[in-house]
Amino acid sequence: MSYVLYELRGAQNQAFSPFCWRARMALAHKGIQAETRRVRYVDIAKLELSANTVPILIHGDRVLKDSWDIATYLEEAEPKAPSLFPRGDRSFPRFIQHWTGTSVHIPIFKAMAFDIWEILDPEDQPYFRATREKRLGASLESTCLSWSQHVKELSAALAPLRSQLREQNFIGGEAPAYVDYIVFGALQWVRVISAGMLEKNDPVATWFDRCLDLYGGLGRSEPRAG
Amino acid sequence: MSYVLYELRGAQNQAFSPFCWRARMALAHKGIQAETRRVRYVDIAKLELSANTVPILIHGDRVLKDSWDIATYLEEAEPKAPSLFPRGDRSFPRFIQHWTGTSVHIPIFKAMAFDIWEILDPEDQPYFRATREKRLGASLESTCLSWSQHVKELSAALAPLRSQLREQNFIGGEAPAYVDYIVFGALQWVRVISAGMLEKNDPVATWFDRCLDLYGGLGRSEPRAG
Numbered sequence: 001m002s003y004v005l006y007e008l009r010g011a012q013n014q015a016f017s018p019f020c021w022r023a024r025m026a027l028a029h030k031g032i033q034a035e036t037r038r039v040r041y042v043d044i045a046k047l048e049l050s051a052n053t054v055p056i057l058i059h060g061d062r063v064l065k066d067s068w069d070i071a072t073y074l075e076e077a078e079p080k081a082p083s084l085f086p087r088g089d090r091s092f093p094r095f096i097q098h099w100t101g102t103s104v105h106i107p108i109f110k111a112m113a114f115d116i117w118e119i120l121d122p123e124d125q126p127y128f129r130a131t132r133e134k135r136l137g138a139s140l141e142s143t144c145l146s147w148s149q150h151v152k153e154l155s156a157a158l159a160p161l162r163s164q165l166r167e168q169n170f171i172g173g174e175a176p177a178y179v180d181y182i183v184f185g186a187l188q189w190v191r192v193i194s195a196g197m198l199e200k201n202d203p204v205a206t207w208f209d210r211c212l213d214l215y216g217g218l219g220r221s222e223p224r225a226g
Numbered sequence: 227m228s229y230v231l232y233e234l235r236g237a238q239n240q241a242f243s244p245f246c247w248r249a250r251m252a253l254a255h256k257g258i259q260a261e262t263r264r265v266r267y268v269d270i271a272k273l274e275l276s277a278n279t280v281p282i283l284i285h286g287d288r289v290l291k292d293s294w295d296i297a298t299y300l301e302e303a304e305p306k307a308p309s310l311f312p313r314g315d316r317s318f319p320r321f322i323q324h325w326t327g328t329s330v331h332i333p334i335f336k337a338m339a340f341d342i343w344e345i346l347d348p349e350d351q352p353y354f355r356a357t358r359e360k361r362l363g364a365s366l367e368s369t370c371l372s373w374s375q376h377v378k379e380l381s382a383a384l385a386p387l388r389s390q391l392r393e394q395n396f397i398g399g400e401a402p403a404y405v406d407y408i409v410f411g412a413l414q415w416v417r418v419i420s421a422g423m424l425e426k427n428d429p430v431a432t433w434f435d436r437c438l439d440l441y442g443g444l445g446r447s448e449p450r451a452g
Contacts, residue, residue: 087313091399094390098385099325160324160327161321163324171317172315173317
């Protein structure tokens with residue numbers, strides 16, 4: 001039974017969404033060749049899947065509408081493939097997901113809010129600007145004026161991850177797992193859209209490089225902005 | 227073979243150190259009745275254990291000088307007692323330890339730097355003031371003038387933990403484990419020394435309350451400041 005993954009695309013067909021990258025990496029980890037269909041924000045409602053966001057994974061009559069649900073579904077549907085949740089633990093990936101959603105995504109989003117708008121398909125730009133400026137309480141342009149401050153905040157937020165990755169090669173141990181893909185998605189979002197935000201010798205950057213090499217360089221094969 | 231735990235004390239014999247509380251809770255989790263010996267900062271060198279900090283755990287000829295080493299030692303020395311590291315995972319507690327050391331301890335320390343000094347034995351106060359003011363680059367008194375800002379920063383830093391504890395009763399699942407005791411130590415440090423920093427209905431406060439009830443109310447039995 002085949003898998004279909006809907007994921008977000010920019011004007012140049014770039015896959016940039018951090019949440020969609022979680023799903024892509026989870027599929028690759030499980031050794032699944034999914035058919036991927038890239039959509040714009042304005043296309044999601046037209047899919048008639050009662051979803052407002054992507055990733056969406058379709059497998060037979062199952063429709064999974066959230067990156068976490070996709071990962072846990074894959075873990076159950078593909079028990080013989082390598083585990084996304086070593087030792088069956090979901091508390092660590094949940095915590096990392098909560099931590100990434102606040103401490104990591106927020107400074108990244110603020111730094112590159114305007115960069116995201118720029119790479120979107122023109123039909124997506126009004127929706128993105130309206131919803132994000134409301135959330136920010138400021139214009140996209142003015143938010144990213146403080147780029148270096150947001151990047152500094154990101155670097156400070158990454159301190160615990162940096163310490164972890166001085167001790168081991170991946171966030172959950174010596175092999176990659178779903179816990180890695182959650183943070184990978186955030187840094188791949190940066191890589192595809194914007195200028196680098198980490199020092200080259202930062203252990204987090206070194207780990208991200210290792211993740212880019214996984215699964216035949218899946219992450220690396222996505223073109224960078226500019 | 228008996229266990230002896232050296233831990234830090236204030237002028238009123240309070241056990242206030244977050245790192246020592248990690249060890250106390252780990253011992254209680256393992257059902258071990260350790261002999262506890264409370265010392266001041268100035269006493270540590272006199273123990274002639276080549277240690278600069280407490281907790282120190284002594285078990286036969288083994289001397290463990292760090293809260294993490296104590297926890298991992300107990301896990302190996304007491305394999306039949308409940309596990310401190312469910313499923314054998316140490317990556318999650320390591321991450322939580324790194325996260326607590328930066329995101330949680332720093333705002334707490336800044337908020338109550340002067341409060342800590344106040345509860346210390348007079349012989350400890352000069353050492354504490356000198357080392358901590360050097361670290362802060364400011365006086366203890368001036369640092370805690372921004373109490374409400376530090377508390378706000380703490381509350382923001384706790385966001386991922388708050389989300390986690392909306393989903394489950396303990397940080398690692400439905401039962402307490404070492405991962406809980408790491409954060410417990412930080413909030414017990416606040417409880418013993420200072421005014422409360424969390425809203426009463428904060429899921430983190432509710433979880434802390436559950437932790438205070440553990441092991442016959444071990445944490446709750448330690449008197450509060452003031």
